[in-house]
Amino acid sequence: MTVPGVAGRTLLEADELSSIVRRFGQAISADHPDGIVLVGILKGSVCLIADLAREISVPCAVDFLALSAYGAGGARIKLSKDLEADVAGRDVVVAVDIVDSGLTVSYVRRLMNERGARSTDVCTMLDRRPRRLLPVDLRYVGLEIGDEYVVGYGLDFQERYRNLPMLVVVEPDTLRAADGGPDDPDEDEGDSRV
Ligand code: IMP
Ligand code: MG
Numbered sequence: 405m406t407v408p409g410v411a412g413r414t415l416l417e418a419d420e421l422s423s424i425v426r427r428f429g430q431a432i433s434a435d436h437p438d439g440i441v442l443v444g445i446l447k448g449s450v451c452l453i454a455d456l457a458r459e460i461s462v463p464c465a466v467d468f469l470a471l472s473a474y475g476a477g478g479a480r481i482k483l484s485k486d487l488e489a490d491v492a493g494r495d496v497v498v499a500v501d502i503v504d505s506g507l508t509v510s511y512v513r514r515l516m517n518e519r520g521a522r523s524t525d526v527c528t529m530l531d532r533r534p535r536r537l538l539p540v541d542l543r544y545v546g547l548e549i550g551d552e553y554v555v556g557y558g559l560d561f562q563e564r565y566r567n568l569p570m571l572v573v574v575e576p577d578t579l580r581a582a583d584g585g586p587d588d589p590d591e592d593e594g595d596s597r598v
Pocket of ligand 2: 560561562
């Protein structure tokens, strides 16, 4: 499938994403017979959460966290939307689109620990280790990638392309040019971290 305005290499097709998510669901269900709280980190995890929740065969509550970055270079993270679920004593599986620096996942893991979760496992579609700043323990990983920018299946570039059904490697400069260039006033804010 070609996508208008997106010149890139397809990393994972929709059917490949489906089989990865099916494997995630089977493994998570086998590892957590008592059930889980499945926590999606908005907005990048929307596609993964919707698909993954349907592949889980143990009791599964679905909840969401939203985070925003602040400080120099977006190096600090704060909660902008909290969970509704009480995770104390429960097994939490955190679903994310991609683990990059590791800041997001580290923040969420610490938060779950503080709130008394019995366990916290991370499930990520993509693992981009070359850019890691903090060491993180990832239990369920779809694909390891190199230092390349990816859109689709929940991942955005300036809030676009989350709705692509596949994952595509792109050159952000190409997308910026396709969007009208840096003179476009709507495009100057840059991409949010999460
Ligand atoms: P972290 O650096 O591990 O905290 O990742 C923060 C977030 O940045 C991820 O959850 C994504 O939403 C976003 N992100 C990182 N790399 C990419 C990318 O290649 N494309 C789109 N979003 C990304
Ligand atoms: Mg983003």
